[in-house]
Amino acid sequence: MTLTAELRDILGHDRVLSEPLERWVYGIDSGVVRGDAELVAFPETTAEVASIVGLARHYRTPIVARGAGTGLAGGAVPTQPGLVVVLTKMNSVEIDEENATAWVGPGVINLDLSKQTEPLGYHFAPDPSSQSACTIGGNIANNSGGPHCLAEGSTVSHVLALEMVTADGDVVMLGGPAPDPVGLDLRGVVVGSEGTLGIITKALVRLTPNPPDVRTLLTAFASVEDAAATVSGIIARGVVPAALEMMDQRMTQAVERFVSAGFPTDAAAVLLAEVTGLSAAVEAEAAIVEEVAGQNNATTIRVAADEAERARLWLGRKSAFGAVAQAAPDYYLHDTVVPRTKLVETMTRVYEIADRYGIMMLNVFHAGDGNLHPLMAFDSEEEGMLDRVKEAARELVEICVDVGGSLSGEHGIGIEKRDLMKLVFNEADLDAQARVRESFDPDEMFNPDKILPAGSRCFDLGRPPLEGMWV
Amino acid sequence: MAWVTPEAPTRSELSACIQCGLCLPQCPTFRLTGMESASPRGRLMVMSAVAGGQAELNDVFDDLMSFCLQCRACEVVCPSMVPFGRAMEGARIEIAAQLPSPLRRLRRLITGRWIGSVRVMRSVTRIARMVQRNVPARWLPRQIKTSIGGLRPLPKKPLSTIGSTFAPVEPAGAGVAAVLAGCVMDPWFAEVHEATVQVLRRSGYRVVVPDGQTCCGALAAHDGDVLGTRRLARQNVKAFVSADLIVTDAAGCGAHLKEYGNWAGDAGVILASKVKDVTEIVAEAIADGRLPHLEVPRGKVAIQDPCHLRHAQRIVEEPRQIVAAAGYEPVEIDEDGMCCGAAGMYSVLQPAASDELGRKKADQVRASGSTLVASANPGCEIQLRGHLGGAYRVAHPVELYWEALQAADADTVGWSSAGEGNR
Numbered sequence A: 001m002t003l004t005a006e007l008r009d010i011l012g013h014d015r016v017l018s019e020p021l022e023r024w025v026y027g028i029d030s031g032v033v034r035g036d037a038e039l040v041a042f043p044e045t046t047a048e049v050a051s052i053v054g055l056a057r058h059y060r061t062p063i064v065a066r067g068a069g070t071g072l073a074g075g076a077v078p079t080q081p082g083l084v085v086v087l088t089k090m091n092s093v094e095i096d097e098e099n100a101t102a103w104v105g106p107g108v109i110n111l112d113l114s115k116q117t118e119p120l121g122y123h124f125a126p127d128p129s130s131q132s133a134c135t136i137g138g139n140i141a142n143n144s145g146g147p148h149c150l151a152e153g154s155t156v157s158h159v160l161a162l163e164m165v166t167a168d169g170d171v172v173m174l175g176g177p178a179p180d181p182v183g184l185d186l187r188g189v190v191v192g193s194e195g196t197l198g199i200i201t202k203a204l205v206r207l208t209p210n211p212p213d214v215r216t217l218l219t220a221f222a223s224v225e226d227a228a229a230t231v232s233g234i235i236a237r238g239v240v241p242a243a244l245e246m247m248d249q250r251m252t253q254a255v256e257r258f259v260s261a262g263f264p265t266d267a268a269a270v271l272l273a274e275v276t277g278l279s280a281a282v283e284a285e286a287a288i289v290e291e292v293a294g295q296n297n298a299t300t301i302r303v304a305a306d307e308a309e310r311a312r313l314w315l316g317r318k319s320a321f322g323a324v325a326q327a328a329p330d331y332y333l334h335d336t337v338v339p340r341t342k343l344v345e346t347m348t349r350v351y352e353i354a355d356r357y358g359i360m361m362l363n364v365f366h367a368g369d370g371n372l373h374p375l376m377a378f379d380s381e382e383e384g385m386l387d388r389v390k391e392a393a394r395e396l397v398e399i400c401v402d403v404g405g406s407l408s409g410e411h412g413i414g415i416e417k418r419d420l421m422k423l424v425f426n427e428a429d430l431d432a433q434a435r436v437r438e439s440f441d442p443d444e445m446f447n448p449d450k451i452l453p454a455g456s457r458c459f460d461l462g463r464p465p466l467e468g469m470w471v
Numbered sequence B: 001m002a003w004v005t006p007e008a009p010t011r012s013e014l015s016a017c018i019q020c021g022l023c024l025p026q027c028p029t030f031r032l033t034g035m036e037s038a039s040p041r042g043r044l045m046v047m048s049a050v051a052g053g054q055a056e057l058n059d060v061f062d063d064l065m066s067f068c069l070q071c072r073a074c075e076v077v078c079p080s081m082v083p084f085g086r087a088m089e090g091a092r093i094e095i096a097a098q099l100p101s102p103l104r105r106l107r108r109l110i111t112g113r114w115i116g117s118v119r120v121m122r123s124v125t126r127i128a129r130m131v132q133r134n135v136p137a138r139w140l141p142r143q144i145k146t147s148i149g150g151l152r153p154l155p156k157k158p159l160s161t162i163g164s165t166f167a168p169v170e171p172a173g174a175g176v177a178a179v180l181a182g183c184v185m186d187p188w189f190a191e192v193h194e195a196t197v198q199v200l201r202r203s204g205y206r207v208v209v210p211d212g213q214t215c216c217g218a219l220a221a222h223d224g225d226v227l228g229t230r231r232l233a234r235q236n237v238k239a240f241v242s243a244d245l246i247v248t249d250a251a252g253c254g255a256h257l258k259e260y261g262n263w264a265g266d267a268g269v270i271l272a273s274k275v276k277d278v279t280e281i282v283a284e285a286i287a288d289g290r291l292p293h294l295e296v297p298r299g300k301v302a303i304q305d306p307c308h309l310r311h312a313q314r315i316v317e318e319p320r321q322i323v324a325a326a327g328y329e330p331v332e333i334d335e336d337g338m339c340c341g342a343a344g345m346y347s348v349l350q351p352a353a354s355d356e357l358g359r360k361k362a363d364q365v366r367a368s369g370s371t372l373v374a375s376a377n378p379g380c381e382i383q384l385r386g387h388l389g390g391a392y393r394v395a396h397p398v399e400l401y402w403e404a405l406q407a408a409d410a411d412t413v414g415w416s417s418a419g420e421g422n423r
């Protein structure tokens, strides 16, 4: 028997893809690194996932879990010829209205969950810009954030329990309905582990009540400094808006071409702020935002008149990455975090790098928590361009780390940022992480080569790799 | 071997896709399967692989492309504005060129030639009528069961409106509207044409159905038949050369005519710039007061958005405005406007997926609580009727407006004949 045949015995012919063209599309996610998906399987139940893991173990084939494949760091890319397990068909939703929670399959699309809970007055708070497409499984694996995570926290704050298939093919339950379960918080360990510790087959997520009132303000500035000062000013006044997003001029222009939402394309930076809560509080906080923007020389202050205008503005913001392709065929995106006070300094240095390397740079970011998304747009067919982009990217990350920031705010490390881990962690840090991983998955069967750079397990205390293991 | 025709997907069309994946959830076939290879992003990636020589154009490529409905829902949400519909037509042309087969030749004969002939369509109509009246649905093969079941009762003597002219209703002055008769609209949907003509007249248009015109060619284009598509396009360019306004009452035809630039050069670009769907014209006439808002309440109507109206032509509000002006309360059935599965010949070529989408759409209509559905495309109408059964009525929005207008006329006439009105 072969792995293909045994998988087909369990899943049926159609739920295992083996044709080269069909596998080709599973060799990449929304990032730029391509790998080789040898086989692709589509389980529908936890039991099927457990059987698949058992078979893969038997055939010594590495497994990469995949949701919608919108990851930006190559997390769902098989770096070694392997089996891609796609969870899109596991998309059941059971809502527990009384406790404001829901058991969801990993393949449930983020926005679909919020649409389903909308009539009950709830939504799933993490709202990555990819929320119309990405899955809850992917959100959990990457601990994804979004514009509204400034006030609500990222995915980890919204996951109560996880059902997971381990490297041995066992089904385990981590966490539970209680907000603070006893014992080690393994649920917290698995959230953000990017598919390296097991396959998530079900999750108990917290639902957040829809705010009674909401106001979205569009402000524009003649300089990035003014916009950044506004961000700090708002937070200094004790207001934590539900979302606080900035786009620079190039990005605003690309976005406006797609949505025609009336973004001022002549401004150096626009800031999108949203305040939510009870009407009186919303009123007061919106007034503060307007006032601070005014003090910082805002050239436009506009309050979205209705839900339709609000939806347009957010569609614009959430389409930003895609809209970049109008500028050039390829892009390379970073996801660094810097202290809010260093925003202006970092931006100036980032533009300086782009100029020096002759690369077009567009910026869009979660200004509230200093999570930058500098985007380099380029044409990879241009001679030597890819190397220049990679060099520039490295410098960019170094700058962010230099001002006291971090490597990734929310998109994960995957394969693309793995080797930059050494910029922020020392040997002991990396070793500790490698040991956690080893205790879950000693043979590196799940998503090998991801997150931790080779050699992370530096103070090796035992276990040489087994003969014939996938190392 | 990569591509062999000049119509193949171009590098700029393909590289416009940055693989963000935002189109996935909008794609009906991705929703059915959860598979990347059945998604817009996957299909573009596969085209790129062939273009770049990393993969061959083989039967699997054909299967992956043929599973696409060409509904173009993916285009609407694509922030990078990838012209997916055009790229897919290019891919189909490549398939036709590189993988010829007897079945494809037969299809080319049907959609590229026979369909353009009024005489052939008459014979087809006679046969279809016989089947419709005499053959129980359970005897029909799956590929045509829904289509036959969803047809309006076919006429014994199908008429053609081609060559007719209709005077405007005074006050005239809106100009001349040249109507596309279409291949199936004329023999199978005469009531829709009638409503289109009459409502256009009432909006002040002189209506002509120019001689020499033929099928728009959408089906041939979707099947990758370049020569057939070009031939039909050229014939229509000639027939409509003196028109200032070209009106269609089938969304699929309108969408294709608006892209004649791809098929008939500069003359095609000019023709395309003059094309309007009848819902655009009628909504405009209602808005500027040439057509009345009718007050009598007529109940609910579920709105089905044909893909080639909503996604390809981006016409969304007009059908709602028209039924509202007719006195109906429009009811939404699907915020994303997901394809009903009719998709031209798709229902015949991919009956399983088509049926599943048709059933879903029918469920959405049932959930709306309305037994009346407005749909501005013949294929969707057939699919909906086929899946909903006899207890439901499916009609074109302009048809509903025309009925309401006639009822209002009758009321006014009754009222005036009682001696009180003056019209």
Ligand SMILES: Cc1cc2nc3c(=O)[nH]c(=O)nc-3n(C[C@H](O)[C@H](O)[C@H](O)COP(=O)(O)OP(=O)(O)OC[C@H]3O[C@@H](n4cnc5c(N)ncnc54)[C@H](O)[C@@H]3O)c2cc1C
Residues within 6 Å of the ligand: A029, A030, A064, A065, A066, A067, A068, A069, A070, A071, A072, A074, A075, A076, A087, A106, A127, A128, A129, A130, A133, A134, A135, A136, A137, A138, A139, A140, A141, A142, A143, A144, A145, A146, A147, A194, A195, A196, A198, A199, A200, A201, A321, A322, A410, A411, A412, A414, A447, B019, B020, B021, B022
């Ligand atoms: C246009 C665009 C905008 C984006 N905006 C944001 C943003 O605002 N904030 C943000 O945080 N991210 C953003 N992202 C990144 C991405 O959408 C998120 O990381 C998302 O959570 C990935 O979900 P997915 O279903 O696509 O996962 P995939 O890409 O399929 O997988 C991501 C990782 O999760 C693992 N994984 C997936 N499912 C499982 C499972 N069931 N069990 C174990 N591991 C699993 C995979 O192995 C992989 O390592 C954006 C991406 C795009 C393209």
Ligand code: SF4
Residues within 6 Å of the ligand: A322, B016, B017, B018, B019, B020, B021, B022, B023, B024, B040, B041, B044, B074, B077, B078, B079, B080, B081, B082
């Ligand atoms: S939305 Fe557009 S750019 Fe994004 S994957 Fe789909 S086709 Fe490509």
Ligand code: SF4
Residues within 6 Å of the ligand: B026, B027, B028, B029, B030, B038, B039, B040, B043, B067, B068, B069, B070, B071, B072, B073, B074, B075, B084
């Ligand atoms: S045209 Fe329709 S079926 Fe085809 S890829 Fe786009 S959304 Fe999917």
